[in-house]
Amino acid sequence: MKYNPSVTVNRRSSLPVVLLAGGQGTRLREETEYRPKPMVNIGPWPILWHIMKSYAHYGHDHFVVCLGYKGDMIKDYFLNYRLRANDITISLHHHRAQVHGERRAEDRWKITLANTGLKAMTGARIKRIEPYIQSDEFLMTYGDGVSDVDIDNLLRFHRHHGKIATVMGVSPPSRFGELIAKGKQVIKFSEKPQTHVGLINGGFFVLNRQIFDYLSSEDDCIFERKPMEQLAQDGQLMVYPHRGFWQCMDTLRDTQYLNELWDRGEAPWKVW
Numbered sequence: 001m002k003y004n005p006s007v008t009v010n011r012r013s014s015l016p017v018v019l020l021a022g023g024q025g026t027r028l029r030e031e032t033e034y035r036p037k038p039m040v041n042i043g044p045w046p047i048l049w050h051i052m053k054s055y056a057h058y059g060h061d062h063f064v065v066c067l068g069y070k071g072d073m074i075k076d077y078f079l080n081y082r083l084r085a086n087d088i089t090i091s092l093h094h095h096r097a098q099v100h101g102e103r104r105a106e107d108r109w110k111i112t113l114a115n116t117g118l119k120a121m122t123g124a125r126i127k128r129i130e131p132y133i134q135s136d137e138f139l140m141t142y143g144d145g146v147s148d149v150d151i152d153n154l155l156r157f158h159r160h161h162g163k164i165a166t167v168m169g170v171s172p173p174s175r176f177g178e179l180i181a182k183g184k185q186v187i188k189f190s191e192k193p194q195t196h197v198g199l200i201n202g203g204f205f206v207l208n209r210q211i212f213d214y215l216s217s218e219d220d221c222i223f224e225r226k227p228m229e230q231l232a233q234d235g236q237l238m239v240y241p242h243r244g245f246w247q248c249m250d251t252l253r254d255t256q257y258l259n260e261l262w263d264r265g266e267a268p269w270k271v272w
Contacts, residue, residue: 021143022068038143058151066125123221146269158206169199
């Protein structure tokens, strides 16, 4: 059967979204010395919130967050989310807070905050949240990258090929501005051009439950190494090419770039 991107995906069938949010983010030490990288802001909201809003736009509002480095800060953020997001009136005598304002779309979110270890690698973190995944398939991504990928199309592609894993492939943006010249005159300048190399791991996955058979709960299990290599050898890993926007937040320069897009109202990942 030929892959048909127009086939409807049932959005009422929400899948769990696993978010890897436990790493130390050493390349962004200016920010991560004080907070985990998923809590670094784009505009007034942490990048983790932006990622969750993207998935919720497509009807997936059950999240399993793999915590590690400074994970208590993520717990505190969501425990106090409604208080942070709204005006409140506090009665000190009764120790009560009245929350003002209309209900938010995020009120539908169900968030499991799982302590997956301070030193655990990505594969170990995924393996350790297996008890929270009851569905035959689930979505997974990292807590430090945003994209305008159509999750419906990604899921449709995964269900069509029937393999264990789908990874979104992207052409990364260049770290340097590209000059296109005619003679010595610049006729075009692009600050974040796409490089002309092959696809790389864009970090947005659809996975079947069989993925847990490829993983170990040992700290040194890195999902992107032996498990993904074995999946490829077994013919169980497919790539979904994405030619739209994708950007990770690895460095302070990346953070500034994403904030500039948000502040100008030009954030391509804001699909909600």
